[in-house]
Amino acid sequence: MTTAVPTRPAPTAPVPNPPADRPPRDERRAGALLTAPFLVIYLLFLVGPLLVGVALSFFNTTTVKSGLGDWVGWSNYSEVVTDAQFWQAMWHSVLFTLLTTPPLVVLALAAAVLASRVRRGRVLYRVAFFAPYVVPSSVVALIFLWMYTPEIGLLPKVFGAVGLPVPDFIGSTSGGWTAVTLMTLWWTFGFNFVLYTAALQDIPPDVHEAASIDGAGPWQQIRLITVPLLGRTTSLVLILQILASLKVFDQIYLLLGGGPDQSTRPVIEYIYDTGFTSYRGGYGAAATLVYFVIIVAISAAWYGLRRRTAAGSAARAEDS
Amino acid sequence: MSTITRPRSAAPKAVPAVDGAKLFDRLCAVCVTLFALIWLVPFAWALATSLRSDGSITENPTSLFAGGWSLHAYSYAWDNHPIGTWYLNSLVISALAVLFTVGFGSMAGFALAFLRYRGRAVVLALVAAGLMLPSEALVLPQFIEYRSFHLLGTFWALVLPSVAAPISVFVFQAFFRGIPRALIEAARIDGASWWRVYARICMPISRPALSTVAILTFISTWNSFLWPLLVLNQTTSQTIPVGLASLVSNSNIQYAEVMASSVLGFLPLIAVFLVFQRQIVQGVATTGIK
16 A cells, blocks of 8 residues: 555655545545435435436326326326416416516615615614514514505505505405515515625725725716626526525415415425325426426526636636 | 826815715615615514504504503413424424534535545535535425335424535535644644544634534524425424414404514524624625525
8 A cells, every 4th residue: 555655755746745645544434434424315315306206207106195106108297398387387486586586686786785885883784684584484474464464454554655556465466476576575685685795895995995086976986896896796696586586485375375366376386286285296296307407407507607707707817 | 088187186176075975875874774674664563563452453553552562462372372382393403403414514524625535526526516406396206205214294304404405515615625734634643533633623613614504504494484384294293484374364363463473483583693693694695595
């Protein structure tokens, strides 16, 4: 073993202490033993469900009794792809993403930029904006359901006082979307706010000093310096928000139950219904995988895009 | 560009420009503070409602002090729902999840950061790939797998998904890589075993990573909803979020009692948050777990 002669330099490697030499036995053993507990659970309970899902999607498994059922080939998939209800649910998840992502990103950016110009009271902002995020979704739903109560709830009163028409928050589709969007905004806003605030702290203060010496007003500084410098953070916040919004379940299930008449039901609730109301495990697994592939494709596209822009800007830096 | 000539012409105007910037900052402060106060309204509204009586709420919904305040709704909520049991369940499950996630995650993170062994590259790739995996989308196959392992209805069913998530390994490995190698090598020369290096040297100086993983695991386990809803089907084994979800109904007119239950549901978490707010916010900012 090479470890027995540590003083003699290896003939092939001119660098002293080459990392490529064979590590001692106890190091290899310690590495394997320390990784094992995590790795076993990871493979069983993170990779496992994915493999189980792939397997089930080719069988007509039911969720009421154990056992796989019969092999049905690709028919679950062809049924999912042609199922109007699945695509409706998919559209509801996308609609929710379209409704929540712009305000959650833009408002968080605005609030973080404005808050960064204030010297005192930072703790108040942090606590006020982030506190809702640590509250369970069902508690948020209870509070908002009470605030949405027709006639006596707080929000109908506020809408009325401002002169806006009061939507039927729980009973109608458009009112339901308003209700879910407002609640999600309140609940998860703090997360994006915190990401932006952290990024703002990394911008060196001399950039702003230089700009103000050059005569740039505060609004110009924000528009031309701060927001462009936050570009990478915005791209991160955006993708995290899109992925999180596409996975929506709690808010819509709790507040509206996917209703009225399934007109707001998101994909996860559709899968939940097929698996636990219609007991069609195999079919639900196929739907899960179609949805899963869409989500993975979106995040992979984002990673690719980000790598390409990073490479592009590096190339540009080399050119200049 | 005309910026070269700018500083000279700006010099006489410096005084109003500074005032303008100050005014702008003050306007910012007013706007954001107003915004922050609006964000606190739902909490305040729930708290105020919980202290009133149902009769006076329906009579004067917006005058907060009409009818007087009492803690009656709290004793009613506590007596009618097993809130204490739900609390205990949530606490035990979250504590177990933190314990195992921190333990196994830090061990794997340590091995990946310092040790050379067979399969290290594969594990690193698995961790990186797992970060992109939307595991919440897989509830249905996950449910069927847990059923075949006879894990449904047990607390382990709620602990294992958290331990399996690779984000903790990622956080620990990133933190451990910042520890100078000389420290590790010195300990090894002194004859410390790898386990000792991990447990006695690396873990004690990794308080920031440890508290980040612990707090975020605790909050996400405590708040998870869909999975415990599927897995725990007995009323007495439910967690706080699932238990309280049974009160969600728009035909419920016991406003004070429902709000008292929600206050009981958010108060402890808000207390934890207020104590650890700096670490929590920092942890979120550095890991970006959603």
